[in-house]
Amino acid sequence: MKKNSFYLIVGCIALALLAVFWYSVEHHIRFITEAAFIVAIVLIYLIRTKVTDFIEDERTTRITEQAAVRTFQVFWVILCAFSIGAVMQILYIPSFPQEHFTNAASRPPVILGPRLMGFFQLFLLCLMIFLYVAFRIYYARKYGDWETDEE
Numbered sequence: 001m002k003k004n005s006f007y008l009i010v011g012c013i014a015l016a017l018l019a020v021f022w023y024s025v026e027h028h029i030r031f032i033t034e035a036a037f038i039v040a041i042v043l044i045y046l047i048r049t050k051v052t053d054f055i056e057d058e059r060t061t062r063i064t065e066q067a068a069v070r071t072f073q074v075f076w077v078i079l080c081a082f083s084i085g086a087v088m089q090i091l092y093i094p095s096f097p098q099e100h101f102t103n104a105a106s107r108p109p110v111i112l113g114p115r116l117m118g119f120f121q122l123f124l125l126c127l128m129i130f131l132y133v134a135f136r137i138y139y140a141r142k143y144g145d146w147e148t149d150e151e
Helices: 003-026 031-048 058-091 112-142
Strands: none
Touching: 003 031, 003 112, 058 112
């Protein structure tokens, strides 16, 4: 298996973890997310042992550095914009008067903003993995990492 395939599989595992997180929140099961995370780490480790092209030379180091820097440059803008929006959402959560909740059967209204922020943060982590893979592919082509040597 190639490195880029490995990174894409890791991104898909991260998306699966996002789905598990959603399921555990919706069904109020606490420990599924933690167990799934541990299983995912073990799975990633086992898949990484199958990768055949982890050869470190100057070119692959340069590709990795460029991909990491570009991922960081793009991602911090997205994360900053999200964080500003999240803070604004938290600051404007409406308060509900206590007299609405005098009946024991009534519950306060569900406010989706703070709840969705956790899902969106996990989505951003998945996005960061896919950005890194895309930049690795771009710089591997630019620096000729996929070309064969005739020596």
